[in-house]
Amino acid sequence: MIGIVLGLALLVFLAYKGYSIIWVAPVSAMVVALTGGLSLLPAYTDTYMQGLVDFAKSWFPMFLLGAIFGKAMEVTGAAHSVAKKIVLNDRSPEGNPGGDYQLRYFGLWRNFTVCGCVCHLSDCRILIPGG
Known part of the structure; x- marks a missing residue:
């Protein structure tokens, strides 16, 4: 039990x-x-890798459709258009991008293409995975 807690704590700490x-x-x-x-070797080859493969196999259609949707938004210019609308219409009085809510919304839905465009257009300094 202590190993699971220690492994989870290490995972959270390093990811953070x-x-x-x-x-x-x-x-x-x-x-x-x-x-x-x-x-160590059987734990990786039997337990860990089997769980990873099962996860990737069950979620592969979602990953594939998300990648296709993001690329389609990038190629058609839809991501840039949405980002431009957010940046132009939603600024705080200090001149900083006020689109935090929109960035969280698009980040929640894993639309990093739009998040990346918003950050590029508004020069904000947040970390977006894959962006």
Whole structure:
């Protein structure tokens, strides 16, 4: 039990510090396997990789459609048009981009194409994954 809590705490800490989840997740799984008394290689090949493959397989259509939608918005100029409308119509009195609500909304729906355009047009300094 302590290994799971330790692995989860490591995962949250490293992700919060900005490290890529691509390598943080296997490192955290290694911590859980080692503290749980499991052999490292079977823990990765049987347990961790099987779970990763099952997750990717079940969510693949959603990832694919999201990528196609984002690329379509980028190619057609829809993302730039939406971002321009947000930046021009929603500024705070200080001149800073006031589109925080819109950025959170589009980020929540994983439309990083629009978020990236908004940040580019308004010179805001937030971190957008993949942006």
